[in-house]
Amino acid sequence: MAAMKLHGNPMSPASMRVAAVLYEKELDFEFVTIDMRNSEHKKEPFLSLNPFGQVPAFEDGDLKLFESRAITKYIAHEYAEKGTQLIVTNDSKKMAIITVWLEVEAQQYDQAASKLLWELHFKPLFGIPTDPKAVEENESKLSSVLGIYEKRLSETKYLAGECFTLADLHHLPTLHLLMLTQVKKLFEPLPRVSAWVADITARPAWSKVTAMLN
Numbered sequence: 407m408a409a410m411k412l413h414g415n416p417m418s419p420a421s422m423r424v425a426a427v428l429y430e431k432e433l434d435f436e437f438v439t440i441d442m443r444n445s446e447h448k449k450e451p452f453l454s455l456n457p458f459g460q461v462p463a464f465e466d467g468d469l470k471l472f473e474s475r476a477i478t479k480y481i482a483h484e485y486a487e488k489g490t491q492l493i494v495t496n497d498s499k500k501m502a503i504i505t506v507w508l509e510v511e512a513q514q515y516d517q518a519a520s521k522l523l524w525e526l527h528f529k530p531l532f533g534i535p536t537d538p539k540a541v542e543e544n545e546s547k548l549s550s551v552l553g554i555y556e557k558r559l560s561e562t563k564y565l566a567g568e569c570f571t572l573a574d575l576h577h578l579p580t581l582h583l584l585m586l587t588q589v590k591k592l593f594e595p596l597p598r599v600s601a602w603v604a605d606i607t608a609r610p611a612w613s614k615v616t617a618m619l620n
């Protein structure tokens with residue numbers, strides 16, 4: 407039995423964020439599917455893993471964690487020597503740059519990306535009507551963020567420098583799903599952003615995650 411357990415759902419971008427790190431780090435883990443249609447995430451035993459009733463949750467031996475970005479940071483540090491290097495452990499300045507872009511993903515990009523996914527991906531799946539005003543507002547917000555990414559990616563190959571890091575990886579689940587919606591049109595006029603999306607979504611570890619989605 408694998409020492410690590412990821413409790414999540416393949417439909418959940420936050421669960422897929424953690425799976426992407428586990429595959430990049432070539433770690434053996436058990437994926438425990440939480441049946442969200444039957445609200446398994448709102449009941450025990452899941453609530454003992456995350457009292458907020460959201461997937462994912464994660465166990466590594468005695469350690470129990472929730473919040474996808476806290477889980478990925480733990481894995482990247484604890485298993486720094488395994489698989490792809492996603493952080494920098496011996497240079498505070500380089501790590502600070504990665505942290506800047508980790509924060510940008512969470513505080514700027516994801517604010518608009520997750521709302522657009524709710525409106526354009528999840529609401530149609532659940533048969534809920536889309537709110538065109540929310541789409542318009544968040545497309546405009548995302549466009550501004552992507553304009554800043556375009557400039558950044560003309561200076562460096564990846565967000566935090568010349569190497570793929572956890573900061574790039576954190577975007578993968580939402581980028582992948584946004585590309586299946588009308589939001590794809592916001593990326594088309596941006597050559598650097600488009601090349602970055604093509605590069606990071608082509609990673610073998612990400613293919614393993616999309617295989618779980620299918």
Ligand SMILES: N[C@@H](CCC(=O)N[C@@H](CS)C(=O)NCC(=O)O)C(=O)O
Binds near residue numbers: 459462
């Ligand atoms: N900030 C959390 C967000 C987790 C989250 O939003 N999970 C969604 C699925 S991606 C969920 O469980 N939604 C059900 C709910 O909120 O009731 C994380 O990154 O882990």
